[in-house]
Amino acid sequence: MTQKVAIIGGGRMGQAMIYGWIKAGLDFEFSLFDPVVNEEFQKFLSTNNWKINPTEGFFDIVICAVKPQIFPTIGENLKKLCGEETLVVSIMAGINLATLQSASGCGRVVRAMPNTPGQIGSGITAYIGNNSCVSQDFECVEKLLSPLGEVVKVSAEHDIDAVTAVSGSGPAYIFLMAEAMIAASQNEGLDRETSEKLVIETILGSAKLLKESGQSAQELRKAVTSPNGTTAAALDVLTNNAALFELMRNAIRAAAHRSKELGKN
Known part of the structure; x- marks a missing residue:
C-alpha cells in the first residue's frame, strides 16, 4: 500500500522539498496543508496529483515545515493528521523531540535540519530520531530528505543545535x-x-x-x-x-x- 505523506507548510523549505519529491518521482501519496497557497502553485500541485488541505483520514508520515515560532499554534491541527502509527518529521529549528512527541501525540518522531541550497538539490540535511523509531523509519526519512541533497544521521539530539548553527544557518x-x-x-x-x-x-x-x-x-x-x-x-x-x-x-x-x-x- 502506498504511504500517505502530509507536509504542513508551503514556505521556502516546504516548497523545496515538494519540488524535489515531484522531480524524483517518489512513490508516496502526497498532501500539502497550508492556509495560503497561491493559484499557480495549486495548479502545479494538482497537475502532479497532490491534494491540498484534504479533510479525510490520518497520514503515515507528517512533516512539519513551519517556522518554529508558529508551531505552538498548529498543535490541534497536527493531532488531527496523526494516528497511533504516524511518523512525525520536523524540519523546524529548535523544536525538540519531546515537544514534537507531546504536540503530535505520536510515539515516533524525527528532527531534521536542512539548509537552503536544498532548493536546488545541493543542500545537506542532518537528522535524529527518538528511541521509538526503527530502521525502516530512518530509511523512509532519508528517502524523503535526499532530493534536497546529502543526508547524514547524527548520534545525539543535542547535535542538531550545532548542525543548525553550522549548516542550517x-x-x-x-x-x-x-x-x-x-x-x-x-x-x-x-x-x-x-x-x-x-x-x-x-x-x-x-x-x-x-x-x-x-x-x-x-x-x-x-x-x-x-x-x-x-x-x-x-x-x-x-x-x-x-x-x-x-x-x-x-x-x-x-x-x-x-x-x-x-x-x-
Whole structure:
C-alpha cells in the first residue's frame, strides 16, 4: 500500500522539498496543508496529483515545515493528521523531540535540519530520531530528505543545535562573505558584474576543490598562501590575533544557543 505523506507548510523549505519529491518521482501519496497557497502553485500541485488541505483520514508520515515560532499554534491541527502509527518529521529549528512527541501525540518522531541550497538539490540535511523509531523509519526519512541533497544521521539530539548553527544557518555566512568580497572588489575599482562573477566562481570552485581534493581546508589554505605574497598579506588581516576564528566561534555559538532557546518557547 502506498504511504500517505502530509507536509504542513508551503514556505521556502516546504516548497523545496515538494519540488524535489515531484522531480524524483517518489512513490508516496502526497498532501500539502497550508492556509495560503497561491493559484499557480495549486495548479502545479494538482497537475502532479497532490491534494491540498484534504479533510479525510490520518497520514503515515507528517512533516512539519513551519517556522518554529508558529508551531505552538498548529498543535490541534497536527493531532488531527496523526494516528497511533504516524511518523512525525520536523524540519523546524529548535523544536525538540519531546515537544514534537507531546504536540503530535505520536510515539515516533524525527528532527531534521536542512539548509537552503536544498532548493536546488545541493543542500545537506542532518537528522535524529527518538528511541521509538526503527530502521525502516530512518530509511523512509532519508528517502524523503535526499532530493534536497546529502543526508547524514547524527548520534545525539543535542547535535542538531550545532548542525543548525553550522549548516542550517551556514549559507548566510557564505552569502555575507560573498557580499563583503563583492563590495571590496568594487572598492578596488572593479565593476559590479565582474566582481560578482569573480566572487561567485571563486566560492564555487573552492568548495568543489575542498570536497574533491581529499585535502583539508587548512592544507588547501596553506597551499595557496606563498610566504610574503598577496594572499599572505590578506590573511594577516583576517587572522590577526585569531580574529576570524574567534568571530566564527562566537557566531556559531550564538546560533546554537538561539536554537536551544527556540525549543524552550
